[in-house]
Amino acid sequence: MTTVQQPLLTNGKRLWQSLEELNKIGATAKGGVKRLTLTDLDRQARDLVIGWGKAEGLSIRIDKIGNIFMRRAGGDPSRAPIMAGSHIDTQPSGGRFDGNFGVLAALEVVRTLNQHQVQTAAPIEVAIWTNEEGSRFVPVMMGSGVFCGAFSLEHAYAAKDVDGKSVLEELTRIGYVGDETPGEHPIGAYFEAHIEQGPVLEDEGKIIGVVPAVLGLSWYDCTVTGLEAHAGSTPMPLRRDALQVATTIMQEVVAIANRYQPYGRGTVGFVQNSPNSRNVIPGEVKFSIDIRNVNKALLDTMQGELTAFIEKTAQHSGLAIKLEQVSHFPPCPFHEDCVAAVRRATEKLGYPHMDVVSGAGHDAVYAARVAPAGMIFVPCKDGISHNEIEDAKPEHLEAGCNVLLHAMLERAG
Ligand code: HGY
Ligand code: MN
Ligand code: MN
Numbered sequence: 579m580t581t582v583q584q585p586l587l588t589n590g591k592r593l594w595q596s597l598e599e600l601n602k603i604g605a606t607a608k609g610g611v612k613r614l615t616l617t618d619l620d621r622q623a624r625d626l627v628i629g630w631g632k633a634e635g636l637s638i639r640i641d642k643i644g645n646i647f648m649r650r651a652g653g654d655p656s657r658a659p660i661m662a663g664s665h666i667d668t669q670p671s672g673g674r675f676d677g678n679f680g681v682l683a684a685l686e687v688v689r690t691l692n693q694h695q696v697q698t699a700a701p702i703e704v705a706i707w708t709n710e711e712g713s714r715f716v717p718v719m720m721g722s723g724v725f726c727g728a729f730s731l732e733h734a735y736a737a738k739d740v741d742g743k744s745v746l747e748e749l750t751r752i753g754y755v756g757d758e759t760p761g762e763h764p765i766g767a768y769f770e771a772h773i774e775q776g777p778v779l780e781d782e783g784k785i786i787g788v789v790p791a792v793l794g795l796s797w798y799d800c801t802v803t804g805l806e807a808h809a810g811s812t813p814m815p816l817r818r819d820a821l822q823v824a825t826t827i828m829q830e831v832v833a834i835a836n837r838y839q840p841y842g843r844g845t846v847g848f849v850q851n852s853p854n855s856r857n858v859i860p861g862e863v864k865f866s867i868d869i870r871n872v873n874k875a876l877l878d879t880m881q882g883e884l885t886a887f888i889e890k891t892a893q894h895s896g897l898a899i900k901l902e903q904v905s906h907f908p909p910c911p912f913h914e915d916c917v918a919a920v921r922r923a924t925e926k927l928g929y930p931h932m933d934v935v936s937g938a939g940h941d942a943v944y945a946a947r948v949a950p951a952g953m954i955f956v957p958c959k960d961g962i963s964h965n966e967i968e969d970a971k972p973e974h975l976e977a978g979c980n981v982l983l984h985a986m987l988e989r990a991g
């Protein structure tokens with residue numbers, strides 16, 4: 579009787595337990611995680627995951643922007659490593675799975691290979707990228723961006739948070755300024771497992787998303803300057819109300835996105851109104867603008883319409899309006915060999931799957947600039963993410979981890 583060779587599988591329970599352990603660091607009352615980049619909580623989480631890597635016999639390297647690389651030796655050390663990873667920094671009111679799942683899925687791949695004493699030809703590497711979220715410091719996806727040369731280490735070091743603390747100060751304070759030059763080590767191929775952060779897989783009843791591409795993104799800081807004045811004694815026609823002008827721009831961000839569907843996205847997430855007093859006409863408003871689309875031409879058109887609208891608004895209102903681009907990456911198609919490897923692994927394991935374009939940015943976008951890269955999505959409850967109620971099923975995370983294992987094995991030889 580021929581015994582059918584069962585495919586090697588990861589241990590979803592062990593993965594879930596590690597996620598629970600990691601998510602005690604920065605756990606919030608509502609069941610989410612607040613673990614902002616380069617805080618003491620980020621340091622604690624880094625220390626914990628590095629401890630797990632060392633327990634698996636991995637060698638640890640840290641680069642100058644704090645990216646962490648944990649390597650499992652391969653039979654052929656001349657081969658570039660097959661890498662998998664993500665991030666462990668979160669949004670201020672973040673979820674338990676965004677980023678954390680991808681890092682611990684990569685670690686679970688290593689744990690599974692060690693448990694079954696599988697030797698791969700190429701080394702296997704687990705990557706933890708610094709400041710993927712871009713919430714505390716811009717640009718977004720900072721560690722992977724420096725790694726691939728999208729912007730300089732100096733530019734990243736100089737970034738400051740709302741309290742005026744710099745990346746270099748904070749990275750030094752938590753003890754994670756490594757000595758490796760970012761990007762000096764080549765990558766053979768890169769895979770990232772992530773929750774979809776949208777509703778498509780769940781709506782379609784699929785377990786795996788094969789990701790062909792990621793939307794391009796442009797982030798801006800916009801500052802509207804008017805004149806603080808008395809809310810009662812200042813006649814309406816004489817006002818220079820920064821907030822009223824700012825709100826017209828905020829509405830236009832959404833209107834532009836709605837003009838370029840199905841992948842147009844427009845969001846104003848951060849607003850600072852000053853002096854923010856109920857009986858003072860606002861003198862200055864600072865707010866963020868996040869626009870995205872699936873192809874370069876559409877994203878360029880959206881950017882053009884935004885800047886034209888702001889110029890017209892400045893002329894019409896007579897208020898000063900400053901628009902500064904603080905992050906940008908073009909739409910990123912993933913490498914066909916990696917997309918195919920993810921699809922083959924999914925089919926071999928028999929999971930219902932579909933192609934899903936990623937609306938969210940990921941470190942894989944920058945890894946794709948220096949190596950063939952691919953992503954694996956799993957559903958999240960109601961498609962909600964960047965929210966403390968973010969949730970996912972253990973069996974779906976295990977499925978995503980199994981696909982990650984087999985896609986990596988195909989490339990690691
Ligand atoms: O904004 C993004 O898409 C990512 O989650 N940082
Ligand atoms: Mn993420
Ligand atoms: Mn995120």
Ligand code: MN
Pocket residue numbers: 710938939940941
């Ligand atoms: Mn992301």
